[in-house]
Amino acid sequence: xxxxxxxxxxxSVSEGTPVLLRCNYSSSYSPSLFWYVQHPNKGLQLLLKYxxxxxLVKGINGFEAEFKKSETSFHLTKPSAHMSDAAEYFCVVSDxxxxxxxxxxxxxxxxxxxxx
Amino acid sequence: xxxxxxxxxxxxxxxxxxxxxxxxxxWSHSYMFWYRQDLGHGLRLIYYSAAADITDKGEVPDGYxxxxxxxxxxxxxxxxxxxxxxxVYFCASSPQGSEQYFGPGTxxxxx
Numbered sequence: 488x489x490x491x492x493x494x495x496x497x498x499s500v501s502e503g504t505p506v507l508l509r510c511n512y513s514s515s516y517s518p519s520l521f522w523y524v525q526h527p528n529k530g531l532q533l534l535l536k537y538x539x540x541x542x543l544v545k546g547i548n549g550f551e552a553e554f555k556k557s558e559t560s561f562h563l564t565k566p567s568a569h570m571s572d573a574a575e576y577f578c579v580v581s582d583x584x585x586x587x588x589x590x591x592x593x594x595x596x597x598x599x600x601x602x603x
Numbered sequence: 604x605x606x607x608x609x610x611x612x613x614x615x616x617x618x619x620x621x622x623x624x625x626x627x628x629x630w631s632h633s634y635m636f637w638y639r640q641d642l643g644h645g646l647r648l649i650y651y652s653a654a655a656d657i658t659d660k661g662e663v664p665d666g667y668x669x670x671x672x673x674x675x676x677x678x679x680x681x682x683x684x685x686x687x688x689x690x691v692y693f694c695a696s697s698p699q700g701s702e703q704y705f706g707p708g709t710x711x712x713x714x
Contacts, residue, residue: 529708590648
């Protein structure tokens, strides 16, 4: 079965410093992986997605993630945090099996705080 | 370009009442989904639909009913609301069952 583990429930960084949000996945086949962001009292917004075309995926707002099959990881990074990046981030794997509809399996989320 | 909308955005209802949450998308996406988001549980799938008139259960379907007579609409009904159904409900749609696009959510309180 597919699963995803976000290794930190809360990450705090200073504005202008790098961001690293860690995610490990478990999948019995080549997975589709996503990062979503949720700002307070808002819906979820797709940041980026990996679907095997390239291992380094660039997303919106300067975020990127690298798919590492050997480490079963899909960590999210950004070189320089901005105050507006403060939100909750979800790592997601697609439950895509031979007979499935491709449902999404969500991690528990990582809350990112950005200090001035 | 409305995208995906949910109504109402906020709802307070009493235990035992029936309540329907609406979801509408303008993209003609095939797939639509309903999730609930609760502290400590993250997002959990309630029901999903691969096309009009095709629906299937997700992880937590008990107490909920869905229908999809038109591609663009996917209402979620709580037949007899319980306090445990107090939550934030998100609707999502997807063109191919891959990445999903979420609505703004409905905050439901059952008293």
